[in-house]
Amino acid sequence: MSSPNAAVTREQLCKKIDQLPQVDLGHFPTPLEECPRLSEVLGGPRILIKREDCSGLAFGGNKVRQLTFTIGDGVDQGADTIIQGAASQSNHCRQAAAASAKLGLKCYLRLSRDSKSVRQGNVLLDDLAGADVEFVDASMGAELDAIKYALADELREQGLKPHVLAAPRSTALAAVAFSWCIAEIHEQQEAMGIDADWIYAASAGGTQGGLILGTKALGMKLKPFGIAPIGWPDRTERIRIAANDAAAILGLDVAITDDDVRNSDDYVGEDYGSLTPECVDALKLMAQTEGIFLDPSYTSKALSGLIDHIQTGHISSDETVIFLHTGGTPALFAYNEELV
Ligand SMILES: Cc1ncc(COP(=O)(O)O)c(C=O)c1O
Structure with missing residues (x-):
């Protein structure tokens, strides 16, 4: 199903991506799964999780x-x-x-x-x-x-x-990769009869750039929201540049502006990689409701941001949210003392 706002169809986007040099590393498509127990505890919005942590190679990840x-x-x-x-x-x-x-x-x-x-x-x-x-x-x-x-x-x-x-090359290609992830989600949503409102991800770079490019190119309702793992003051510019560089690599006639970039560094805490009480709570909540492990530096902070946005009404209970699990779980074992 193609949207009237789309610059390209999903098939056209996938064809452009396929034409780039690539190596076969992972298990794709990654699953898109419901999180019913997490949704219930948080009082409403339907939450799905896109399992980039299940991308196959070396414990997965984005x-x-x-x-x-x-x-x-x-x-x-x-x-x-x-x-x-x-x-x-x-x-x-x-x-x-x-x-x-x-x-x-x-x-x-x-x-x-x-x-x-x-x-x-x-x-x-x-x-x-x-x-x-x-x-x-x-x-x-x-x-x-x-x-x-x-x-x-x-x-x-x-x-x-x-x-x-x-x-900048690797960040631009990272954004290409996540426009492909959006094409996957587009197809999965179609099969599941879902048209989600938001996609939340831990990112201040290529991942969010690709989510923005993919959703805009396909004219989707889905709005990406990035939760930054690090307080880079220029992250909006970095994300915008990554998205536009990826558009140029793919030959897409789509322009990303600062207004397309929704990103918050409110959940970083003291510094990159330092735990916050909220990220530890979020990590445990995901593990104890869905049996899914997050990581200490990225995804737990992204979920702490999503929880805050639900609790403060930024996301309403009748909306649908996709949480992008970008991986990182092996780092948990270097945080054993702080986490227990
Ligand atoms: C687990 C995890 N999530 C998110 C990110 C952010 O990815 P990006 O730099 O593409 O925004 C990283 C980057 O290292 C990561 O390891």
Whole structure:
């Protein structure tokens, strides 16, 4: 069923996505499931969950879908080595390590030293997947990117063909990936007879960019709302740029403006990766009503935001909400002491 506001049909969008270089990493489509017990406890809105945590590779998560294109891009250019870096409990790094192993690529991870630089959770899995892991004293962003590019130069001298995963290209391709996720949801909604009002996700980047692009391109009623895991002041601009870059890559005649970007950093707490009482409550509520585990840094904060929006009337009891579970659960094991 095509909307009168659509720039393209679902089939046209999927065809454009299919034409990009990609590698086969995950289990797609991921399920879209009802959360009846969570809905009941929260007093109303029908809540469904899109299970990107079930994307298959290495305990799943939103990066599997994104790496399909970002590593696909590298492989297309002849890469034999992937370089990535982020916070030490990075889900992106763990999924990049596993994707590299699956594809027979070397993987180098440079992790920003922080309070979770322990061989547990994601770092344990990075090691087990055979990545070359080093903790470095550099903050996330430009400093860490400089280390990644310097390492790429070194590896090139050794005869390797490294591919650095970094913004803006990887963020734009991440948004491409989540426009594909929207195409899946579009089809799943049609099959289930649902036309949801909202989709909530933990994001301040490519994931939300893709949700916005996909819903706008297909003219859907579904409105994306991002709950930021980190208090980046320029996140609206980052999301808008990711969405527009993805539109350009896909050749879509869709323009995303700041007005399309709904995102809140009210639920970050003290800092990226620090627990808030509300995120711990949200994590336990999801586990105890639906038997689904969230993560400490992203999805638990996104659910704490959604709960607050329901309790403050931003979402009414007759609306339908999709909660995008972007994964991250292995990080739980590095937070055992704070969570119990
Ligand atoms: C579990 C989880 N959720 C959400 C995100 C945010 O994704 P994006 O950077 O595409 O907004 C990440 C990114 O690392 C993540 O690991």
